[in-house]
Amino acid sequence: MPGATPTAAASTVPVGSAGGARRLRSTTPEPGPASPWPNLPEVARDVLLEVLIHGPLSRAEIAARLRLSRPTLTRVTKALVLAGLLVEGDTRPRPSAGRPSEMLHVRGAAHHFLGVKLTAERLFATVTDLTATPVATAEEPLRSHDPAEVVAQIADVAARFPGVTGIGVTLGGIVLDGLVARHEFLHWVDVPLKAEVAGATGVPTAVDNDVQALTAAVHWFGPGAGLGSLAVITVGAGVGTGLIVNGGLVAGSHGLPPHFSHTLVDANGPECGCGRRGCASSYLMTHVMMRRLTGRPTYDEALARVRAGDPEARRVFDDAGYALGVLIGTVANVIDPEKVVLTGDGLPLYEVASRLVHDGIEDTYEDDPDLIELDVQPFDFSEWARSGAALAIKSTITGTI
Structure with a gap:
């Protein structure tokens, strides 16, 4: 791995707490890994980001989008080309007569980033x-839930991919500035994962x-x-919602992500496990759905029962489909997004209950349901890991890593 692993002064934090939650032996890096682009001006980051998100652009297009003068843009793009982050590529004819416009592209191979997704059972990498295009993947069982062991396993995986510019780690639960404040499935409380992974790998890290x-x-x-506005809804072991409003990711004043999972669907509905009854989670979380079925089947077995015409399984999946529609309609009422992206390991629900999903949307959304652009995206866990790499890219470009 590039860069030396920082030395650390250890301070003792109690291991274990009520409910079996685990804390990590805290360390204070002296100092942490440096940002790979410490001297990149903000305007240069803006230019790079514009080409990264929107694809190849001419200098004239970039200047118009960012309202930059020609001399400023010329100076900035020259610096980005010399830094190996942008490259001049093909040309495009101008609408009016004149020399064709030369296009600027992000030089993807300039940097590589490692994304890690943690579940209760597995590690996906x-x-x-630099364009978030995957070049390698890995997957293995999580060796332990002990935070120190998980950090060591991430470091082992990172060692297989030397030379990465940044690492991004994602996991369920509440994460505040790299501190995992709470993770239900790993039973973690106040684990300083960002600092520990950076210290163990010598690589700038985002969590x-x-x-x-x-x-x-x-x-x-x-x-x-x-897009200026967007909603991402995930279904599976949990129910998650992410929002983009005015071009920015929404986080609350305490750093918490948006929560719509306890949106009420039916006050007389099933319990969700958190003491609530009839909320979206009580219908949509896969383990709760399976709890309502005779024999507690696996999700794949339950899907097979639905497709075979089993009435009990059909009822559970129809209920879940309707709840998903209520959730989508509620989110759309709140932010009126340009697009709603639906994904997650529970996505087959949409395939077998799409009619009920749209019924739920129609009963909840206050305007014409045709205004909701629903984009159902295929899912696998490598996409979660890719989003970790994207997190590292974003944090590097914005200078927050």
Whole structure:
């Protein structure tokens, strides 16, 4: 790995707490890994970001988008080309007579980033270039839930991909400035994951909630690229929502992501496990859905039962589909997004209950449901890991890593 691993002065933090939550032995890096682009001016970051999100652009287009003078843009783009971040590529004819416009492209191979997604059972990793295009993937069982062991496992994975510019780690739960304040499935409380991974690898690291990171990746590198408003809804083991409003990722005053999972669907509905009844989570979380079925089948077994015409399974999936529609309609009522992206490991629900999803939207959304552009995106866990790499890219470009 490039860069020396910083030395650390250790301070003891109690291991374990009520409910089995785990804390990590805290260290204070002296200092942490330096930003790879410490001297990149803000205007240069803006130019790079514009080409990264919107694809190849001419200098005239960039100047118009960012309201930059020609001399300023010339100076900035020259510096980015010399730094190997942009490259001059093909030309495009101008609408009027004159020399064709030369296009600027992001030089993807200039940097690579490692994204890591943690679940309760597995670690998923993806290495991408600067454009978030995957170049390598890895997947393995999580060796332990102990925070120190997880950090060591991430460091082992990072060692297989030397030379990465940054690392992004995503996981469910509440993450505040790189501190995992709470993670239900790993039983973590106040784990300083960002500092520990950076210290163990010698690589600048970003850590965030997985749905927030996925939303940012969709907004920068996916079907929501460049949109001013966007909602990302994930269904599966949990129910997540990420929002883009006025071109920015929404986070609350306490750094918490948006929560719509307890939107009420039916006050007499099933319990969700958090003491609430009839909320979206009580219908949509896969383990709660399976709890309502005879024999507690796996999700794939339950889907097979639906497709075979089993009435009990059909009822559970129809209920879940309607709840998903209510959730989509509620989110659309709140922010009126240009697009709603639906994904997650529970996505087959939409395939078998799409009619009920649209019924729920129609019963909830206050305007014409045709105004909602619903984009159903195929899912696998490598996409979660890719969003970790996108998190590292974003943090590097914006100078927050």
